[in-house]
Amino acid sequence: xxQTSNDISPAALLIGGNGKTGRRVAENLRAQGRPVxxxxxxxxxAFDWNAPGTWGPALEGVDRVYVTYYPDLGFPGAAEQAxxxxxxxxxxxxxxxxxxxxxxxxxxxxxxxxxxASGADWTVVxxxxxxxxxxxxxxxxxxxxxxxxLPTADAVEAFVDADDIAEVVVAALTDDRHSGRTYELSGxxxxxxxxxxxxxxxxxxxxxxxxxxxxxxxxxxLRKTGLPQEFADLFTQILDGRNAHLVHGVQEVLGREPKDxxxxxxxxxxxxxxEV
Numbered sequence: 001x002x003q004t005s006n007d008i009s010p011a012a013l014l015i016g017g018n019g020k021t022g023r024r025v026a027e028n029l030r031a032q033g034r035p036v037x038x039x040x041x042x043x044x045x046a047f048d049w050n051a052p053g054t055w056g057p058a059l060e061g062v063d064r065v066y067v068t069y070y071p072d073l074g075f076p077g078a079a080e081q082a083x084x085x086x087x088x089x090x091x092x093x094x095x096x097x098x099x100x101x102x103x104x105x106x107x108x109x110x111x112x113x114x115x116x117a118s119g120a121d122w123t124v125v126x127x128x129x130x131x132x133x134x135x136x137x138x139x140x141x142x143x144x145x146x147x148x149x150l151p152t153a154d155a156v157e158a159f160v161d162a163d164d165i166a167e168v169v170v171a172a173l174t175d176d177r178h179s180g181r182t183y184e185l186s187g188x189x190x191x192x193x194x195x196x197x198x199x200x201x202x203x204x205x206x207x208x209x210x211x212x213x214x215x216x217x218x219x220x221x222l223r224k225t226g227l228p229q230e231f232a233d234l235f236t237q238i239l240d241g242r243n244a245h246l247v248h249g250v251q252e253v254l255g256r257e258p259k260d261x262x263x264x265x266x267x268x269x270x271x272x273x274x275e276v
Contacts, residue, residue, distance in 0.1 A: 011061055012173055013094065015039035015047060016068035020132045021100060024166030025066055029173070037062060049081055055088045064096035064173050065089055067115070073100070074107035075230055083114025095121045096179075098172045100165070103128040103184055104242035112182075123172035124182040125165065128243050131187070131264040132162045134200065135273045138227065143200055144276050149211040151218045152193045155238040158186035158246050159196070161259040168253045183249035187258050190244060196261065203265035204274050 012029060016022040017038035026036045039047035039058050047058040049069065059065070067085070069078050086097055097120040102108035112124050133139050142148050165185060172178040191199075197210035219232050238244075250258040268274065 010063045011035040011037045013037045013039050013047075013058060013062040013065045015049075015066060016070055017043075017066075019068060019070070020130060020136050020162045021165045021169065022066065022068060024162055025169050025173075028166055028170045032170075032174070034174070039065075049085075052084065052088070055085055056092060059089055059092045059094050062094050064098070065094050066098050066100070066169055066173060068100045069111070071228060072102070072108075072230065072234065073111050074102055074105040074234070075228075079107065079111035079114045082111045083117060086115040086118035086120050090118050090120050095119075096173065097121065098123045098125060098169055100169070101126045103186075103247070121179050123178045123180070125168055125172065125249070126182065126184045127160050127165050128186070129157050129159050129238075130162050130165070131159050131259070131261055134196070134265075135268040135271075136162075138231070140273070143204075143208055143274055146207060147209050147211055148193055148197055149213045149218070149221070150193055151213055151215045151232070151235050152238050153212055154192050154194070155241065156190040156192050156195075156244050157238050158188075158190050158243065159261050160185050160187045160250075161261075161264050164250045164254070164258045168249060171253050178253065183253055184247035185249040185258070186243075186247045188246070188260050190246065191261060199262050199265045200274075203262070203269040205269075 012034065014022045014026055014036055017026050018040055029036050041048050045057040046054050048054045067082065069082060089097060097115060099112060099115055099122065101112050101124050103126045116122055134143055168183060168185060194210045197208045200208040215232060219229055222229055222231055
């Protein structure tokens with residue numbers, strides 16, 4: 001029987017279901033009356049990418065999975081783990097897999113192929129830099145401090161909103177029309193980090209400066225803060241221009257324009273997250 005968006009499904013497993021996109025996917029599915037299971041080390045049952053023995057219990061009783069990988073699908077070993085997990089999922093009956101992948105990341109695209117090789121009923125959702133990196137992730141404290149010191153020069157990125165990603169994922173999880181499709185998502189305009197700082201300044205009512213730094217200087221900051229050095233490698237996606245163009249997956253799936261960064265910034269500022 002073909003699963004449509006109007007059918008009530010068994011539970012969906014959301015790996016990283018407490019994260020930026022996973023939390024929003026969970027909220028949307030629950031609003032539709034669909035049961036969800038959060039896949040995390042604190043979940044019940046627990047899920048841990050580095051403990052394959054947890055995968056089977058987490059998959060029990062679910063028929064579809066939203067697959068995210070922390071810290072990034074392009075990190076060493078991620079592709080092999082994603083492929084091995086997909087094989088376990090298919091074997092336990094959870095054939096419908098929606099993978100959050102990265103635009104312009106060759107290693108992430110290798111992970112896509114590993115997942116597809118499992119025989120899963122797949123959809124790939126490719127995104128790059130999230131708006132929410134500035135209020136829910138590693139750019140939060142720099143925004144509060146009033147300075148974005150980053151090795152991005154004047155390169156541009158089409159920042160995409162996590163709300164839009166989540167809505168696309170929910171559509172892919174619940175409607176078979178998206179099976180076997182790859183969607184690339186972006187926001188509605190290209191922005192430099194200087195543009196981002198200007199929008200954040202406007203939204204917060206105080207100056208947020210963008211300060212260009214070298215790759216070496218930024219790696220030093222990562223070492224001091226205990227963040228993986230691979231985060232610095234991700235900036236090559238901006239510097240070489242591989243994602244310096246708009247794509248239209250949000251419009252294709254949802255039939256509307258994606259959220260603009262200025263709207264995101266106003267909403268985030270109103271929440272008080274950047275108050276100091």
